[in-house]
Amino acid sequence: MTNTDNTFGAAFAGFAASSLCLGVLSTQAYSYFKRYPLDKRFYKWLVAGLWLLEVGDQCLIAHAVYTYLVSNWGVVTILLAPPVWSLVLQIMVGVVTGTIVKLNYAVRVWRFSKENIPVTGLILLLTFGELGVACWYTVKSFQLDSLANIGSEKNLGTLSLALGMATDVVIAAALCWFLRGLRTGHGKDDSVVNSLIIYAISTGGLTSVISFTTLLLYNFMPDNFIFMAFYFVLSKVYANSFLAALNTRRVSRGRGTDAETTTMPTFLMVGKVTQRTIQLDPEAHAQSPISPGKSDQKSSLSPMQSHTYAEAW
Structure with missing residues (x-):
């Protein structure tokens, strides 16, 4: 049966x-x-x-x-x-x-x-x-x-x-x-x-x-x-x-609504680039009013990491 x-x-x-x-x-x-x-x-x-x-x-x-x-x-x-x-x-x-x-x-x-x-x-x-x-x-x-x-x-x-x-x-x-x-x-x-x-x-x-x-x-x-x-x-x-x-993509180039902060990384994100950017202090070229004797060539280096996620599609 x-x-x-x-x-x-x-x-x-x-x-x-x-x-x-x-x-x-x-x-x-x-x-x-x-x-x-x-x-x-x-x-x-x-x-x-x-x-x-x-x-x-x-x-x-x-x-x-x-x-x-x-x-x-x-x-x-x-x-x-x-x-x-x-x-x-x-x-x-x-x-x-x-x-x-x-x-x-x-x-x-x-x-x-x-x-x-x-x-x-x-x-x-x-x-x-x-x-x-x-x-x-x-x-x-x-x-x-x-x-x-x-x-x-x-x-x-x-x-x-x-x-x-x-x-x-x-x-x-x-x-x-x-x-x-x-x-x-x-x-x-x-x-x-x-x-x-x-x-x-x-x-x-x-x-x-x-x-x-x-x-x-x-x-x-x-x-x-x-x-x-x-x-x-x-x-x-x-x-x-x-x-x-x-x-669950983090979109780039204006695609989608990437204002959400809870998105997780997926396979659609490739081309990850990590780079260090050297920025010059804009005030370094001006002579300090308090310390006029300091060199006007003074500059400060601030390392910055930028992460760019490009869509693989």
């Missing part, structure tokens, strides 16, 4: 969790357009596109869950029928979102590494490899005679999830490695770099853990839908991490 808790129940739990993630994503998208009205048009379209993709992804999840839990309420034999089209198509939409986000992080690696071709090329190879395998998995899933046989495509599904997890690890490791080169020895500068390293580890670690958990569940428990619950939220975690990076 089919256990409805780890099949229909797990799918419903995944739908609820992904709905919550979509709510967070919508809030971040609203915050982005409100705080950065002068940002580049390309990234405005990118944010809008990611949000629309995830809204579409959530609609597909909702349709699949509604089909299994409402339209076929109590009909357990629905699991023996071919998978509903929306459930299969959702796989592809989720991978597209992850691919877009990973390509943007690949650009970050490219710039932080001073155009390192091997590392950036490896990230691109893994990213497009995952996309290709996911496309083939989607095609094969449409050909399934029964949803209960979804485990028959375990090899393709495992490879796709493994490639995604490997990409996250490589991106996080590459960013941490190349960010080390931005350290200058100044406490304030190094604290920014350390914050970026922590952000890289936490973001890559979170998506890697979700991918790894989905992979394990899919391999060891393919007969239930618990792995689907984790996969439902995966693409939204990618999108949220990207928008979080956009919304």
Whole structure:
């Protein structure tokens, strides 16, 4: 007898969790357009596109869950029928979102590494490899005679999830490695770099853990839908991490509202320049009325550190 808790129940739990993630994503998208009205048009379209993709992804999840839990309420034999089209198509939409986000992080690696071709090329190879395998998995899933046989495509599904997890690890490791080169020895500068390293580890670690958990569940428990619950939220975690990076920028060149003092450094801030500026005391050229005998060549040197954060976009 089919256990409805780890099949229909797990799918419903995944739908609820992904709905919550979509709510967070919508809030971040609203915050982005409100705080950065002068940002580049390309990234405005990118944010809008990611949000629309995830809204579409959530609609597909909702349709699949509604089909299994409402339209076929109590009909357990629905699991023996071919998978509903929306459930299969959702796989592809989720991978597209992850691919877009990973390509943007690949650009970050490219710039932080001073155009390192091997590392950036490896990230691109893994990213497009995952996309290709996911496309083939989607095609094969449409050909399934029964949803209960979804485990028959375990090899393709495992490879796709493994490639995604490997990409996250490589991106996080590459960013941490190349960010080390931005350290200058100044406490304030190094604290920014350390914050970026922590952000890289936490973001890559979170998506890697979700991918790894989905992979394990899919391999060891393919007969239930618990792995689907984790996969439902995966693409939204990618999108949220990207928008979080956009919304925590310190903007420059008049873009956005940088009057806020609580913004944190992100990967969108590169080109950090630390320099010491020598300023001449304007009063040093004038003879002191109290000490007229002092030389008019007197000057004072005041070291000043200036930190310029330029956007990488």
